[in-house]
Amino acid sequence: MTKKEYLEQLEGELNRLNVGDAEEIVSEYEQHFAFKLADGHSEEEIAVRLGDPSAIAAQFADDGTKQKTGKTGKKVARVVWLTLLAMPEALFDIVFAAFGVVIFGAAVAFGAAGVCLIGRLNVAGLIPPMPYSGAILLGVCLLALAALFFVLGIYCFAFLRQLVRASVRWRTNVLSESALPLLPASPQFQPKRRRILRAALLIALAVFGVLFVIGYAVLALNAGALEFWHVYGWFV
């Protein structure tokens, strides 16, 4: 390596590592070359004796013990900060999980009520009296509502799962100073699965809405009153 090559490589490495005063450092090595050349050494020989320019640049970039203690201090602060942050985060996750469980519970309850209406099952006399024409319509309507809540429940847990994964990825990055790509917080599905879920959601919503209106109309016509529940004596 010639003097010129050596100094250029050194300066390039110093700039790449964001070392301050790169010019001043390079001029010091330039002087070193000058002294050695005056003593009759060749450029090649001097470059070899100086050592690999990228290794030298790395030594300038590494500010020794001072920076290392600063790093550990920072790391402790980060761990404390992340722990504090984890508490409200965990609370939110728990509440959200409970919300998801409630959604699934509602889906099961709506489904059971729908089956009872369609199958003319009157468990413990809980189903109020009504003509079967209205009951079957409302039964299917309730099954659609159950499907709707089931899909919502799936979305809830997919969202929660992704939220936790994104949080873990972010924490890993902060602690290890690595730069893994951050994950989005929104639920991630395979395209095919996402299409199926969306279709199920829309169909269930449509069936629920249409059958609710028709069921209401049938019952109201049968009873001859808009507030048909008074006619059938539901709340007596």
Next chain:
Amino acid sequence: MNTQYKKGVLELCVLSLLTRHDCYGYEIAEYLSSRIDIADGTVYPILRKLKSDGLVTTYLSEESGGPPRKYYSLTELGKDSYMAERSEYLIFAKTIASILEE
């Protein structure tokens, strides 16, 4: 010998040389590389670190003919630090030697 291991000791050697008289960079590099097996280039990062730690200062001095030379000089902090680290190192080295010779 590995560089990390040598680094701390080399700092002490530079301080020791500077307690005798102010030196310019090349002089220090020559002094150390003639006694210890290190690449000449490793001395300059050490000088820069000593300066950023406030143990040495620099000044430029015109020499006959050539370009101005950058001289390194110990600060008060550098002198105190040298005295403390010197005795610490000597005790440490003695202990290590006695362990290795057991």
